[in-house]
Amino acid sequence: MNLQTMAHKLGMEDAAAAFREEWDAIQQTLPAGGPPFLRPEQVARDCETALLPADMAQAVAAAAQRVAANDALSALAWYCHCRLFGEEPAHPDLKSWPLPTRALDRDAGLFYVLVLLSGIPNMQRVHRQRGIPADVIRETVLNLKRCMEREDYFLRTGHWGLSPRMFGWLMNHWRGVLYQLGRLQFKPGPFRGKLRVFRNRGTGAVLALAQDGLTFRANGEMHEGSDAARAPDGWTSTLEVTGTEIAGFPIDPRGCVVRRQMRLPARDWQPALAPEDPILEIHIPTGPPPMAHDLCGESLRRAMAFFPKYFPDRPFKAFVCSSWILDPQLEALLKPESNLVRFQKEVYLYPLLGAGATMNSAVFGLGTKDIRTAPRRTSMQRALAEHIEKGGRLRSGGCFLFPEDFDWGTQVYRSRGVFSTSANAR
Ligand SMILES: CC(C)(COP(=O)(O)OP(=O)(O)OC[C@H]1O[C@@H](n2cnc3c(N)ncnc32)[C@H](O)[C@@H]1OP(=O)(O)O)[C@@H](O)C(=O)NCCC(=O)NCCS
Numbered sequence: 001m002n003l004q005t006m007a008h009k010l011g012m013e014d015a016a017a018a019f020r021e022e023w024d025a026i027q028q029t030l031p032a033g034g035p036p037f038l039r040p041e042q043v044a045r046d047c048e049t050a051l052l053p054a055d056m057a058q059a060v061a062a063a064a065q066r067v068a069a070n071d072a073l074s075a076l077a078w079y080c081h082c083r084l085f086g087e088e089p090a091h092p093d094l095k096s097w098p099l100p101t102r103a104l105d106r107d108a109g110l111f112y113v114l115v116l117l118s119g120i121p122n123m124q125r126v127h128r129q130r131g132i133p134a135d136v137i138r139e140t141v142l143n144l145k146r147c148m149e150r151e152d153y154f155l156r157t158g159h160w161g162l163s164p165r166m167f168g169w170l171m172n173h174w175r176g177v178l179y180q181l182g183r184l185q186f187k188p189g190p191f192r193g194k195l196r197v198f199r200n201r202g203t204g205a206v207l208a209l210a211q212d213g214l215t216f217r218a219n220g221e222m223h224e225g226s227d228a229a230r231a232p233d234g235w236t237s238t239l240e241v242t243g244t245e246i247a248g249f250p251i252d253p254r255g256c257v258v259r260r261q262m263r264l265p266a267r268d269w270q271p272a273l274a275p276e277d278p279i280l281e282i283h284i285p286t287g288p289p290p291m292a293h294d295l296c297g298e299s300l301r302r303a304m305a306f307f308p309k310y311f312p313d314r315p316f317k318a319f320v321c322s323s324w325i326l327d328p329q330l331e332a333l334l335k336p337e338s339n340l341v342r343f344q345k346e347v348y349l350y351p352l353l354g355a356g357a358t359m360n361s362a363v364f365g366l367g368t369k370d371i372r373t374a375p376r377r378t379s380m381q382r383a384l385a386e387h388i389e390k391g392g393r394l395r396s397g398g399c400f401l402f403p404e405d406f407d408w409g410t411q412v413y414r415s416r417g418v419f420s421t422s423a424n425a426r
Pocket residue numbers: 282283284285286287288289290291292322323324325334337338339340341362363364377378379380381
């Protein structure tokens with residue numbers, strides 16, 4: 001079946017371009033009996049391997065039957081499978097892959113569940129090659145169920161399924177690059193922060209300096225918008241690293257950049273982290289359970305043992321996270337016993353641009369626009385709604401934590417850092 005026919009039959013003409021690449025070549029390989037991964041016995045086995053409970057497996061099996069009975073849906077399912085799990089897997093932007101809503105109505109969110117299930121052999125191959133322990137596979141794979149019953153497709157429609165965005169996210173689990181270790185998830189990647197970090201050779205103290213040419217507000221938050229540099233309170237960072245000296249604007253581990261240039265003798269400070277360095281991203285799946293302080297510490301401890309053992313080819317310099325939960329303002333807005341606040345105190349925070357819609361959705365519910373009618377059931381909702389009503393803005397934040405500094409519960413960068421012993425800097 002050609003691409004236009006498929007798109008027309010499924011009422012997806014507008015989005016068909018997302019499937020153009022390799023469409024014809026892939027269709028030539030479609031087996032006569034349709035995609036084998038849609039056969040009932042195969043679907044049942046895959047649901048079992050993916051740890052889907054019986055009621056979910058039944059819904060997935062019913063959706064598989066509908067897809068198998070429809071030649072356009074079968075052609076599309078085969079295309080998605082081959083593109084992602086074929087001999088030369090591609091990395092398309094899955095957010096642009098539409099849901100076949102017209103053809104599958106309430107089952108549309110199960111379409112990409114079927115595609116994911118079809119990739120189980122590929123995922124198992126990676127796990128086998130790396131020798132990943134069964135308990136980690138279990139924790140990691142269970143994210144499919146969790147996403148199907150908690151994330152945006154379910155919240156929007158009330159039916160189990162995956163949005164294209166969550167499908168894309170779960171491909172990380174399925175490609176064997178992301179692992180859940182207790183409460184947190186980890187994924188190797190390059191450091192994308194706009195800062196450089198140095199470590200004092202004598203004291204071991206860590207200091208982050210903002211990259212050159214970034215614009216901040218007087219209070220050290222990042223400035224947004226193209227005219228930021230011209231804003232009345234805008235100022236621009238500089239960073240100069242020579243063989244003898246490092247001169248730049250320091251980032252307080254509480255997450256703001258200080259408008260006071262520091263000059264460090266290069267012989268005393270060695271580079272510790274720079275853009276593109278290998279890091280381990282931290283991801284925090286939606287609760288419950290909460291991100292309890294001890295559980296987070298335990299997850300990080302597990303990651304420090306897991307990655308060197310199973311991914312010796314992916315050494316990492318630091319743990320890094322970017323999220324609305326790292327908005328440095330939260331420390332002042334939430335209760336001190338809040339898990340988010342306690343997490344923030346254990347890491348070195350740095351400013352990022354606004355969190356806006358992400359935070360609104362995460363805190364007040366998907367698509368919340370009007371703060372006046374947003375729910376105020378939890379202390380966070382009440383505190384953030386009040387903050388916004390008073391003209392405050394929510395932001396994003398980033399953080400890093402070096403494994404060699406890991407001492408969970410001691411707030412290492414606040415208790416032992418340059419900002420508590422400023423004598424280290426001249
Ligand atoms: C991250 C998460 C697990 C933290 O929850 P937590 O451990 O309960 O966090 P805290 O202890 O700081 O919560 C303090 C208060 O805010 C509430 N709260 C926490 N997260 C909330 C959220 N997303 N929306 C509304 N209220 C929230 C808690 O219920 C608690 O309320 P209470 O004082 O009335 O009992 C939770 O926010 C969540 O599931 N978020 C979605 C996933 C996410 O955003 N991950 C980060 C992206 S990388």
